[in-house]
Each structure stands twice: as structure tokens, then as C-alpha cells.
Amino acid sequence: MPQPAAQNIKVATDAVIFTVRNGGLMALLIQMKKEPYAGKWAVPGGIIEQDETSERAARRILKTQTGVTDAHLEQLATFDDPKRDRLGRVVSVAYVALVASEKVVLKTTEKYADVRWWGTGKLPPLAYDHKVIVAVAVSRLRAKLEYTNVAWSLLPKTFTLSQLQDTYEVILGRALDKRNFRRKILDLRIVEATGEKSQGGAHRPAELFQFAERKTAYANIL
Amino acid sequence: MPQPAAQNIKVATDAVIFTVRNGGLMALLIQMKKEPYAGKWAVPGGIIEQDETSERAARRILKTQTGVTDAHLEQLATFDDPKRDRLGRVVSVAYVALVASEKVVLKTTEKYADVRWWGTGKLPPLAYDHKVIVAVAVSRLRAKLEYTNVAWSLLPKTFTLSQLQDTYEVILGRALDKRNFRRKILDLRIVEATGEKSQGGAHRPAELFQFAERKTAYANIL
């Protein structure tokens, strides 16, 4: 509802990118070069363009700042504390981005010192209000895992049920019963067998599954 | 993450105010006078001020445009389609506001033609993208009702279990079993008896209850 008003606020987007690897839930952070946040880490983000939605901006920024493409994006919340950025008022529409870890080839631009995956348990010092944003993102992800099949966006096309269970356990931070987990997932027809078998461990090969729908569906999973 | 950028985007907030009355879930809308949306109805909203969070702006705007104070507010989502407002680019941080119907004394300013409660089933033609915003708000409210005690913000301090059940039924759009509902609500200790009795119907007086916590708590209610 536009009215004349002297407003000097920029609109930005920030995306908390998650993946599961090395037995942990990881967030992708970039290290800043410029003052006043030099050396601090941050979630990728930036100002949106005039004719761009925040979601498109998030995709563009993910690609340029981190090399991530094809992430699954969901709007998280908008952070608008007037003091969240020391350089001026910036309202940020934050997203959660989920990506299968093997898809990612990291790269950044010279504007940033580094890009790295960090375990969500022990994050480095974060710029802006990004500590809060990441915390909200983690709890949203946990909640969604329980009643949707979002895990599909964290796994490769085919995977074993153990991989799927590991993903759940890592994100939820608790162990799940193997038999009950498999029964539930199969009964709900969230995944289907491909007929293929996994190769290469010094153990019995596992059946490979794929998600029945590679888009978000709702069901009480746990 | 501010960077030099020629951005001409305004930040606004819109609040979908719900209450339950006359056996229906109602949303509060105002009727616009100005072109290009004259005659159309809209959710209350407006541009945020330079040093104001969107939530504070929502409270201020609710008060001036509708007379509603003391609503329970929750951020819903941010709507940012570049074409959502014909007059220029406006990104809107939308809220859901819940209020007990007897608290409200409606009034508006001369900028608007009318303020009215509308049943969410049959809304009048809405300006901007407010049809979408209201639809998202309704589904969010339904979902939240199932796993939180948000209903407290829709009811007076004390109420009967039948009133509470009516609130649930109206929002969810389905009938609930009386005995099961009462048992569940009481077992979860969401409400507690006050010892008072309701007055005045041509029927047996009902025990009055109050919420154990007048703030959001989580539990699988249904």
C-alpha cells in the first residue's frame, strides 16, 4: 500500500545453505573482506535487483558467491531489525537452501576471502544478525523434516535407506530405530526401489532407492 | 549485505486480521478510496517507517486503519512479486493477526471508505495480491492450530470448552467429537478451570476456563 514516505531502506536476501556431509549438518559460509565485517563469516546474500524477486536474487547470489546451483529454496522469514546492518538499514528476506553435497563445486569471487562448509554445531563468528538467521534456519529445517519429505533435496538421485536414515539422524540429532524407520518410509511410499544395488563396501550391497516425488509432499514421517 | 545498487523498492507490511464470530472465521478488510484500487477491499497495511520494524509498523497501522490494538501478531511471509503493486515496486512483509472478537471496536480514517469483517469463505474483490496473502494466512492459521495453542489469542480471558471447540471447528472447517476434544485439551493442561460458571443461557451453566499460558506453546492438539 504505497504512500508518500521518505524511506531509505534496502531490500536484500540471505540464504542459509545446508547439506549433510561428514556425518554432520553443514552450513555454507563465506568469509568477508570488507570492513566493518572483515574476517567475519556470513551466509551468502546481497541486495536484490529492481525487477527481481528475492528468490531469484537468492539463486543468482548463490551461484556467484558460492558456485551452488540447483538448490531447493524455501522462504524462511524476513529479518528487519533497523540495526542489523551497521552500514544502513537493510531488510533481508532469508531463505533456506538445501543441496546434495556431492553436487556442489565451491567457488567464490575475489570479493570474499573464503567459502567453506561449517558444522552447524560450532560456527565461526558471524557478521550482521546471521547467527540468529542460521539458528532459525536450523530449527525450521528440523521441524520440516518431521512432516515433509524435504530430505529429497539433500540426497543424490538414488540412495540407500541407511543414507536416508543418516540424513534424518544428523539433522534431528538423535538416533532412530532402523526397522521402524524403514517400515515407516516404505509404508508411506515416500521412496521406491530402483532395482539397482550400491557397490563397493566390504559388506552386503544395499538396495538403491529414489524419492517417489522430487518435490515437497506432506506426511507425518516421524 | 549492502552494496552500491540503484534500488527503488519500498518496504511495506500487511496484516491479515482474523477473528471468529457469527460462527465463521472472519478477516478484517478495509475498502479503498484512491485509484487505481478505488472500491476494492484490502488487508490493512502500509509503508514502514525508517526506524521501525515491520512488526511495529503492523501494530501502528492496525491501530490507525482499523482501531485494533492488542492483537497477537506472527510473521507470515514476504510477498515480493515486482508487479504486485501497480504503482511501483513494494515488497510486503505480511503478518497474521489474531484478536478476540469482543475486544474490537472498529474505526478507520477518512482515507478509507469502510472497514468490515468478511467471512473468509466469500471475500469481496481484493486489491494488490491480497487474495493470495489471505489464502496463505488461512492455511497457516489452520496448520498452527493443530500443533500450538494459538487459539488463546482468539478467545476472551475466560471461556467455556464449547466456545473453544467452536473456535477450532470454525477454523478447521470440520466437526470435532465433543468428548474426545475435551479430554485432549484437559489432558494436555492447555486450559485450567477457573471455578466460575457462565451465566445466562436457557440451559445448564458451563464451567469457565482460562488458558494455562497466554502465549504460544507447542503440542499436538488434534
Next chain:
DNA sequence: TCAAAAGTGTTCCTGTTACACCCATGA
């Protein structure tokens, strides 16, 4: 005494949990 809403228990069924052993493979 009638109408209207309040209040109350039990049974059945379904879904959740807990739990331990054999299987197939590569080294």
C-alpha cells in the same frame, strides 16, 4: 415440562515403540 447446551466412559482400532538375529560382500 420442555428446550438447549453441559457434561461424562468405554470399546475398538491403529500406529508407535522396543527389541535381536541372520545375510551378503570384500578383505
Next chain:
DNA sequence: TCATGGGTGTAACAGGAACACTTTTGA
């Protein structure tokens, strides 16, 4: 042959759903 993870069934329990009649009041 051993180590490693893959794969499977059943019994006990808890929570959810279905269901009908008696009580209290004001008119």
C-alpha cells in the same frame, strides 16, 4: 573367516476414533 553394514518380524502399548445418555438451567 571375519568385519562391516544390509536386511527382516513380532509383541506390547499408547493414543485416537467412534459412540449415547443424563444433568442443569431458564423459559
